[in-house]
Amino acid sequence: MTQTIPGPDGLQRCKWCQSAPEFFDYHDNEWGYPVDNDQRLFEKICLESFQSGLSWRTILAKRENFRAAFAGFDFNEMAKFDAGDVERLLGDKGIIRHRGKIEAVINNAARAQELVAEKGSIAAHVWSFEPDPITLPEPQTASTSPESHALSKDLRKRGWKFVGPTTVYAFMQAMGLINDHATGCVMREKAASERQSFTKPT
Incomplete structure (x- = not known):
């Protein structure tokens, strides 16, 4: 089964883009490119926590409201x-008015401060869980990985909440720790190039 669809320019994109018109911009300009900025990493893991049980379209549509x-x-x-x-x-x-999730991300902010104090940055810690690309399954065939389980377990041990292995895997996909653009997607090569030139934080 094909993993791609034609985009507005006729070039192939990951099939999930067809779920909403706004996904094309997010897919082309954000998803899957490596990120080392702590605030962006923290934002994404918070938004993935809010997404739990919901669609990404719902979260993306409210992202500016969440930021405010x-x-x-x-x-x-x-x-x-x-x-x-x-x-x-x-x-x-x-925003999503879910008390448990709201309290979780506020809690996670304090845990993020602790992580930065210990490790120097969120980025350095998160990227230490980057999978070896040769161990990855075919693009978009998994919802968790050994590394997402390990990072999830690590964060929960540190007191983070709403960071299960599926949530963490989606975070890793989006923040470029893996290149999960579909085979044939026009952005897969761009993501690979950016990963190659990316300096892994330490």
């Missing part, structure tokens, strides 16, 4: 959030 509500996902600011902020967020119609 959560201080741009600056984890140093989010770590200051208190019970009043939780109630404020529960009243914000622009």
